[in-house]
Amino acid sequence: xxxxxxQSQVDSWIKQxxxxxxxxxxxxxxxxxxxxxxxxxxxxxxxxxxxKESDKDKDLGEEMADVLWVLICLANQTGVNLTEAFQKNLExxxxxxxxxxxxxxxxxx
Numbered sequence: 707x708x709x710x711x712x713q714s715q716v717d718s719w720i721k722q723x724x725x726x727x728x729x730x731x732x733x734x735x736x737x738x739x740x741x742x743x744x745x746x747x748x749x750x751x752x753x754x755x756x757x758k759e760s761d762k763d764k765d766l767g768e769e770m771a772d773v774l775w776v777l778i779c780l781a782n783q784t785g786v787n788l789t790e791a792f793q794k795n796l797e798x799x800x801x802x803x804x805x806x807x808x809x810x811x812x813x814x815x
Contacts, residue, residue: 709788716778727783737776743769 707715720727728736747766750757781788807813 709792712774713778713782713788716775717782720779720782727779730780730783733776733780733783737773737780740769740772740776744773 727733743764744766747761747764747769749755750761751766778788780786781791
């Protein structure tokens, strides 16, 4: 599924099941909340914090999908074409960083 197809699918779901989009500010707050849930799993599962028993059954993929969902909602609400935006971002990073990482001694094995 492409980003464009995903944006369309989310829009259809919202119109069919969600009645309407939450406001942009509400969705921004929800995005922050969802990113926090991903951060909690990462810090406890892969970082230095110990994982609480209640966190061990959390699905990282599901939490990442929640982040993506809200991000897509915000893109739809603000008229952002994520396919175009991502392509531009990839081109920017390629031009800016094409040699940078190869010269980073921290990354060279």
